[in-house]
Amino acid sequence: MRRTATTRVLVLGFLVLASACGRGRPGAQAPRHVDPASARETSSGTVIGFSESPKTFTWLGIPFAKPPVGELRWRAPQPPDAWTGVRDALALGSACPQMANPLGDQPDAKKGSVIGHEDCLVLNVYAPRSSADEAATRRLPVMFWIHGGGNSVGHAGSYDGSSLAGTYNVVVVTANYRLGPLGWFRQEALLADAENDDERSGNWGTLDQIRALEWVRDNAATFGGDPNNVTIFGESAGGTDVMALLLSPRAAGLFHRAISESGGTNSAELARAENMVDDPTPGDAQSSGEAALRILFPGAARDDARKRVEALRPSERASRLRSAELGTVFAAYGGGQERMGGMLDLPMVLRDGAVIPAEDALQLFEQGRFNRVPVILGSNRDELKLFFFGDPRQVRWWFGFLPRMRDPKRYELGAQYGTLSWKRGSVDAPAQAMKQTPGSEVYAYRFDWDEEPSFLGSDFSKLLGAAHGLEIPFVFRDFEGNPFGRMFTERNRAGREQLADDMSSYWAQFAYAGVPGRGRSGQLPEWKPWDTADGADKFIVFDTHADGGVRMDSHEVTKSVILGQLAHDSRADEALRCEIFQQLVEHQAAQPDDRAAAGCSEKGLASVAER
Numbered sequence: 001m002r003r004t005a006t007t008r009v010l011v012l013g014f015l016v017l018a019s020a021c022g023r024g025r026p027g028a029q030a031p032r033h034v035d036p037a038s039a040r041e042t043s044s045g046t047v048i049g050f051s052e053s054p055k056t057f058t059w060l061g062i063p064f065a066k067p068p069v070g071e072l073r074w075r076a077p078q079p080p081d082a083w084t085g086v087r088d089a090l091a092l093g094s095a096c097p098q099m100a101n102p103l104g105d106q107p108d109a110k111k112g113s114v115i116g117h118e119d120c121l122v123l124n125v126y127a128p129r130s131s132a133d134e135a136a137t138r139r140l141p142v143m144f145w146i147h148g149g150g151n152s153v154g155h156a157g158s159y160d161g162s163s164l165a166g167t168y169n170v171v172v173v174t175a176n177y178r179l180g181p182l183g184w185f186r187q188e189a190l191l192a193d194a195e196n197d198d199e200r201s202g203n204w205g206t207l208d209q210i211r212a213l214e215w216v217r218d219n220a221a222t223f224g225g226d227p228n229n230v231t232i233f234g235e236s237a238g239g240t241d242v243m244a245l246l247l248s249p250r251a252a253g254l255f256h257r258a259i260s261e262s263g264g265t266n267s268a269e270l271a272r273a274e275n276m277v278d279d280p281t282p283g284d285a286q287s288s289g290e291a292a293l294r295i296l297f298p299g300a301a302r303d304d305a306r307k308r309v310e311a312l313r314p315s316e317r318a319s320r321l322r323s324a325e326l327g328t329v330f331a332a333y334g335g336g337q338e339r340m341g342g343m344l345d346l347p348m349v350l351r352d353g354a355v356i357p358a359e360d361a362l363q364l365f366e367q368g369r370f371n372r373v374p375v376i377l378g379s380n381r382d383e384l385k386l387f388f389f390g391d392p393r394q395v396r397w398w399f400g401f402l403p404r405m406r407d408p409k410r411y412e413l414g415a416q417y418g419t420l421s422w423k424r425g426s427v428d429a430p431a432q433a434m435k436q437t438p439g440s441e442v443y444a445y446r447f448d449w450d451e452e453p454s455f456l457g458s459d460f461s462k463l464l465g466a467a468h469g470l471e472i473p474f475v476f477r478d479f480e481g482n483p484f485g486r487m488f489t490e491r492n493r494a495g496r497e498q499l500a501d502d503m504s505s506y507w508a509q510f511a512y513a514g515v516p517g518r519g520r521s522g523q524l525p526e527w528k529p530w531d532t533a534d535g536a537d538k539f540i541v542f543d544t545h546a547d548g549g550v551r552m553d554s555h556e557v558t559k560s561v562i563l564g565q566l567a568h569d570s571r572a573d574e575a576l577r578c579e580i581f582q583q584l585v586e587h588q589a590a591q592p593d594d595r596a597a598a599g600c601s602e603k604g605l606a607s608v609a610e611r
Contacts, residue, residue: 032052033050037129038050045085045086046085047062047089050090053166055167056166060093061089062089066121067120068204074187076204077121093157095120095157097114097118097180098115098149099113099330101343114326120176121208123174123215127165127223127224128140138225139224140169140225141170142173145173145238146241149343158482168504170508171225175212177208179205182205186350189292189318192314201356202350205241206244207355210250210251210355213232213255216254230255232255233258233475235472236261236469239260239262240265240266241349246258246373247357248356257511258374258375260376261378261472262426265362268347268350270353271283272287273350275287275289276306292321293306293309294332296317298328333345362429365433366436373514374441374514376442376445378426378446378539379419380446381447382419382466382467383419389463389464417566421584424557428444428538428557432556441514441529444530449466449544450464451547470487471503474504475503495546499542499544503542505520505524525550525551528540538552566581
């Protein structure tokens with residue numbers, strides 16, 4: 001499922017309205033003091049952390065790789081240098097370079113500027129409180145979080161693992177990784193001196209995640225974790241990265257369970273990621289080849305820049321690219337338009353044939369050619385509403401702070417079918433494919449919580465509902481440090497806190513046993529695995545008791561289901577059907593030739609759905 005630029009809008013107005021607190025942002029950190037009992041010996045040296053709760057220790061900003069600067073830019077990450085003495089792990093490291101955005105570590109930075117530093121490959125550890133000797137014998141499950149943000153914005157410090165770690169006796173790790181053009185960039189000149197497949201990959205962000213997992217393998221035990229029981233989990237782009245790691249031979253053995261929250265199987269062929277737009281096999285307009293012209297000769301006409309680039313020796317080309325200013329690198333991708341909240345649109349997760357296989361993801365899942373571990377796949381019932389909410393074509397803001405749908409029917413139907421497409425691409429199709437291999441353990445969920453408040457006539461339960469990303473505070477049991485802010489009120493406290501207890505309990509039980517079962521307490525409804533049989537239970541629904549509670553559901557989303565439902569939806573006339581159908585084509589839930597056959601009529605769409 002491919003997100004277009006218009007559907008990757010970050011909701012700037014909502015983030016302002018929500019008044020997100022500053023937890024997790026380096027500029028907002030309160031002074032912290034070392035706790036002597038938190039001293040731990042890692043493979044690079046001793047670190048000492050702090051405690052903000054009686055149940056947990058926290059260590060922030062631990063390097064897991066050398067800074068990827070200078071000659072190490074656009075190279076595979078290297079193990080970090082050792083240090084002598086004791087290193088304080090009291091403050092978050094820098095976010096990786098990205099365009100200024102509300103989810104970065106400098107939320108007040110000037111729009112269009114580049115924030116973060118290349119020396120950013122650090123991670124954070126949250127673990128149950130214990131002495132060093134006790135920790136070395138505990139062997140607790142490790143939960144490794146991969147943050148979202150379109151793989152081009154965000155940072156690990158936005159997520160506090162203390163509650164999850166302290167409540168369920170697990171070790172939580174959150175890690176940075178290179179983003180956008182620094183994370184996924186493959187250019188011929190940079191490969192000239194490559195010594196192995198990693199150095200030829202172009203998947204620098206993916207390799208950062210693998211390097212962080214190698215650090216976990218080597219160091220989990222000193223924090224009380226079990227290196228042989230690691231669960232990777234991530235949301236949105238982080239969920240897509242989880243799927244990529246499931247497919248990556250390089251990641252084999254580094255994790256033992258996987259959870260993809262609202263992810264997908266998005267990836268890019270090397271030709272699209274690297275070639276010029278006028279090559280025999282055309283590349284993307286934002287390919288590394290095209291971007292290199294703009295990085296090396298900014299402001300020059302394209303044809304002139306290409307001639308000048310081709311006149312450079314490969315070694316000189318590589319040297320100039322690695323020494324280019326960050327602002328020049330990011331400007332080559334359009335600088336991060338305001339309407340995209342700093343997110344950049346470029347090919348990412350490259351099918352290089354080594355770190356990421358060259359074949360189609362669903363085909364690989366069907367053939368069992370993936371890292372065979374228990375998997376949870378999930379999505380939210382109203383994914384698209386987050387993006388619709390921030391789209392001025394969909395929402396009008398009265399007086400700058402009161403949102404109103406421009407066309408409620410168009411809003412609801414577009415979000416409904418776009419979300420069905422998302423569920424198909426991120427949950428149902430991968431689940432069905434994985435289950436073709438006997439013995440595959442796959443569980444699925446849908447998050448339905450929609451009890452947001454109304455404010456001066458703006459009903460956020462309709463505007464947002466169970467929107468993209470809203471499940472994260474429920475999983476982490478943390479309603480304070482997130483951008484949804486005022487959506488969590490005293491009135492909805494009891495229901496959401498109970499649902500958070502339920503969801504986090506399932507996540508923790510899955511980390512312990514590879515089966516979510518009835519949660520850690522053993523008292524919750526049984527979460528059954530995905531069953532391929534027609535009419536059988538396939539996924540669990542997460543909602544409060546007032547809205548039906550936690551329960552199993554059997555409805556599978558396929559292309560025929562989506563088009564058949566649209567064909568017979570009495571709320572839509574042919575013009576609106578055509579608009580929604582075009583969205584489905586963009587999301588790859590339908591094909592362009594289907595449209596020609598259907599004509600967007602009720603009869604035509606129904607005929608395509610029956611194929």
